Amino acid sequence: MASVTEMLDLFSSDIWGIWFLIGAALVFFMQCGFAMVETGFTRAKNAGNIIMKNLMDFCIGTVVFMFLGFGLMMGEEMIGGFIGVPTLGIFTDYANFPWSSFVFNLVFCATTATIVSGAMAERTKFISYCIYSGVISLVIYPIEAGWVWNPNGWLANMGYIDFAGSSVIHMVGGISAFIGAAFLGPRIGKYMKDKKTGKKKPRAIPGHSITLGALGVFILWFGWYGFNGAAATRLEGVGGLASIMLTTTVSPAVATCVTMIFTWIKNGKPDVSMSLNGSLAGLVAITAGCANVDAVGSAVIGAVSGILVVVAVEFIDKVVHVDDPVGAVAVHGVNGMWGTLACGLFATDSGLFYGHGASQLGVQALGVGSIALWTIVTMTAVFFIMKHTIGLRVSREEEIQGLDPTEHGLISAYGDFVPAIEDSCFTGGDYTPVKLDKNAVCVDEAIPVVLKSETTNVTASDIKMTKIELIIKQERLESLKDAMMEIGITGMTVTHVLGCGAQKGKPEYYRGVVQEVNLLPKVQVEIVVCKVPVRTVIDVAKKVLYTGHIGDGKIFIYDVENVVKVRTGEEGYNALQDEE
Structure with a gap:
């Protein structure tokens, strides 16, 4: 009977050991989630740079954690409970090295580093970021994490609760992000002076893909089940894997609902990007107490974090004037702090609201304050030294052009992609017009025609040549192309451009900031005609492009002095004719 019990215990131990490593793999996969969130919430010209930073966070972190970091964090001997004594056992005694512990703590270490990437996005020198990482x-x-997770750490011996890292990882990353963003300064164009008050006023700089950002949030949420649950050693009870999974689900779900409702009431519409931040805020806040609170506690923690993230994002942006493109400081720093302190209130076996007095809350406050102070002092020193030596920020020209080409020689992270366009509606010589709504304006207002005529004495032929330039919605390009071919236009030049303009009416908000001017993707089509009547081209184009809304497009008409076909030397009318 004893042997059977021993076998069952061994089997159970193996199962939890395997789950421990699977959880570490899930935490590693969260790097993908961070990369997607940060890329989606920033501009396309910096996408490659952000992907590269997230990749190097883990790779650089692995190298330095192997040589020194793991020893400082988990060394069997600790000096006063504050710093571990490295032994380099990974090199000198590999057979007896704690492999699982190394891998698990490494992926958590990489998470801490990558939090900073988003807040410092779009203007940081790559070499400086690598050094910081x-x-x-x-x-x-490693030093502050050892205080909590090394069994000999001073905070661990005081009963400090941070099961999966609200303070050890997220608060540290958030504080580091704030310090780094403050040293860097805001992105060009982020703040402007209000002409009436003379005060700084933030401008919205929307990210280029909310879809990528949402994908990143879903990946992070999925990975968080490993982040919080990997260290579980039993299935049932408070602190068991099932309970941890439950609290890790309830808190972000409640936080997202609260954020959606709060922004809906505040701005008149639910804010998508802020709701995504709300999900992450709920996950960050429950990380410390996921194994110590029940469903009610996790719901309250999530509800508070859902409001806190919105207030913090806007306070940092509008009052403190620190430019954080992805909300990393609010999500990780502020809610990491809140979630850790909340353990002193909602822990079922030691929390104030569960009748156990305020002693646990005091321990939590001491731990949060100590970790925050360590981070502030050390990260301020790191960024100060880098700023005054190699520099932190790229040049103005590099920032405007984008970090992809200037830092990595990458013309575009989306080089082989083109905007999606509708299938052609113009086939067989019969165009099916767009169904108009009740707010449709007349065709002349929707698609104005501007004549640009210049007199000249130079002529290349007796037949007049005219250039027609159309600025259109990109989804109408295929319809326009087919329509032009139907009337005999076989050559055109197409360019993707951005149209600058502000929509009239009620202002829209992005992360609590009014969007005053929008750069909208448009297509510019250039056609030179002489055989096909200009009026025919204009009439057909207006018919194809008209939807009844301002912004359907504009048509410009120019006189052309001459056209030269380079290959044959033909000029004028002959240069524009197709060869049979």
């Missing part, structure tokens, strides 16, 4: 993984994170 190495330093935080080498020394700063």
